[in-house]
Amino acid sequence: MSVLIVGTTALDSIKTPNAENPRLLGGSASHAAVAASFFSPVKLVGGVGEDFPKKYVELYRRHKIDLEGLQTLPGKTFHWSGEYELNMNNRRTLATELGVIETYSPTLPKTYQTAPFVLLGNIAPALQHRVLDQMQRAKFVVADSMDLWLNIALPDLLKLLKRVDGFVLNDSEAHQLTKEDNVFTALKKIHALGPKYVIIKKGSHGSILSGPKGFFICPAYPLHKVVDPTGAGDSFVGGMMGYLATAKGSIDSNIRRAMVYGSVTASFCCEGFGLNTTTKTKRSDIEKRVKELEKLTKF
Numbered sequence: 001m002s003v004l005i006v007g008t009t010a011l012d013s014i015k016t017p018n019a020e021n022p023r024l025l026g027g028s029a030s031h032a033a034v035a036a037s038f039f040s041p042v043k044l045v046g047g048v049g050e051d052f053p054k055k056y057v058e059l060y061r062r063h064k065i066d067l068e069g070l071q072t073l074p075g076k077t078f079h080w081s082g083e084y085e086l087n088m089n090n091r092r093t094l095a096t097e098l099g100v101i102e103t104y105s106p107t108l109p110k111t112y113q114t115a116p117f118v119l120l121g122n123i124a125p126a127l128q129h130r131v132l133d134q135m136q137r138a139k140f141v142v143a144d145s146m147d148l149w150l151n152i153a154l155p156d157l158l159k160l161l162k163r164v165d166g167f168v169l170n171d172s173e174a175h176q177l178t179k180e181d182n183v184f185t186a187l188k189k190i191h192a193l194g195p196k197y198v199i200i201k202k203g204s205h206g207s208i209l210s211g212p213k214g215f216f217i218c219p220a221y222p223l224h225k226v227v228d229p230t231g232a233g234d235s236f237v238g239g240m241m242g243y244l245a246t247a248k249g250s251i252d253s254n255i256r257r258a259m260v261y262g263s264v265t266a267s268f269c270c271e272g273f274g275l276n277t278t279t280k281t282k283r284s285d286i287e288k289r290v291k292e293l294e295k296l297t298k299f
Helices: 028-036 054-062 125-134 147-152 154-161 171-178 183-191 232-246 251-270 283-297
Strands: 003-006 010-015 020-026 042-048 065-072 079-084 091-097 117-120 140-144 166-170 197-201 207-211 214-218
Touching: 003 028, 003 125, 003 232, 010 091, 020 028, 028 042, 028 054, 028 232, 028 251, 054 065, 117 125, 117 232, 125 154, 140 232, 147 154, 147 171, 166 171, 166 232, 171 183, 171 197, 183 197, 183 207, 197 232, 197 251, 207 251, 214 251, 232 251, 251 283
Parallel strands: 003 042, 003 117, 010 079, 042 065, 117 140, 140 166, 166 197
Antiparallel strands: 010 020, 079 091, 197 207, 207 214
C-alpha cells in the first residue's frame, strides 16, 4: 500500500562545529518521503519555488517517489538556516525564509485522495486539516507537529487531534501541550485529546509508544558519531509509516517493529548532512542494523 506524505519541501543550510553545507534538500516531507520509500510506494505533496534545483527532483525520482502532488510555484523555495553546537542536541535558527510556503495550500491530485496511509508532516495544522478534507477515509493517519504550532495554532491542533489515529511529538512538546513532566502522565492526557496511538520522541534516547496494547519503549540505534541530526525525527516517522504500509496484519501487530525500522532509518540520516547518507543507503543496510538492534535489546 502507498503512503501519502504532506509537509515542507525545503532548502536547508546547516552549520556544525566541523563543517558547513548550504542549500541542501530538506524539509519534513523530503526526509519522511525518502525514509518511507525504502519500504513502500510514496506520494509526495508539497510546494517549491522556481529556484528548486532539478537535481533534487531527480533524487526524489531515484527513490521512485510520486511527484504529481509536488507543485512548483512562483517565487523562492522555503529556506531554513541553522547552527548546531558541539552538543548536537542544541541548535539555533539563523534564518527562516518562508518563500512560497507562506501562501501555499496543498491540493491533492485525485489519485492521492484514496491513499490508505497518510502522514501529515510538520506544517501548520490548518493545512493538515485541508489535506484531510480532501481525503477519503484512510486506513491510518498520523500527524507530526512542533512547538511553533503549539504556540500560535493550538485550537487548530486540538481539533486535528480528534481526526487522526496517531500523533507524534517530542518530549518538550509533550510537556508544553500537557504541562506534565512525567512522560507517561503526558501520554495519558494526549490520548484524552483524541489519538489512539501517541509516540513521544526522545532524540538519542529513542521513543515511547502508547497504544491499545500498552506501552513500548523503542531504542535509538547507537551511533559513535553524529554528523547532522536535522530531519532525523521526520525520517523516523517516515520509515515507520513506510514499513506499516507494507506489513501484513493489524496496526497493533506491526507498529512496534515499524518503530524499530523507523529508528534505524533515522540513524542513517544522522550520519551525513541533510539527506546525503540516507539517499545512499540500501534496504539491506537497514535490515542489518535492525538485527543488531534486536540483539542489543533482547533479554
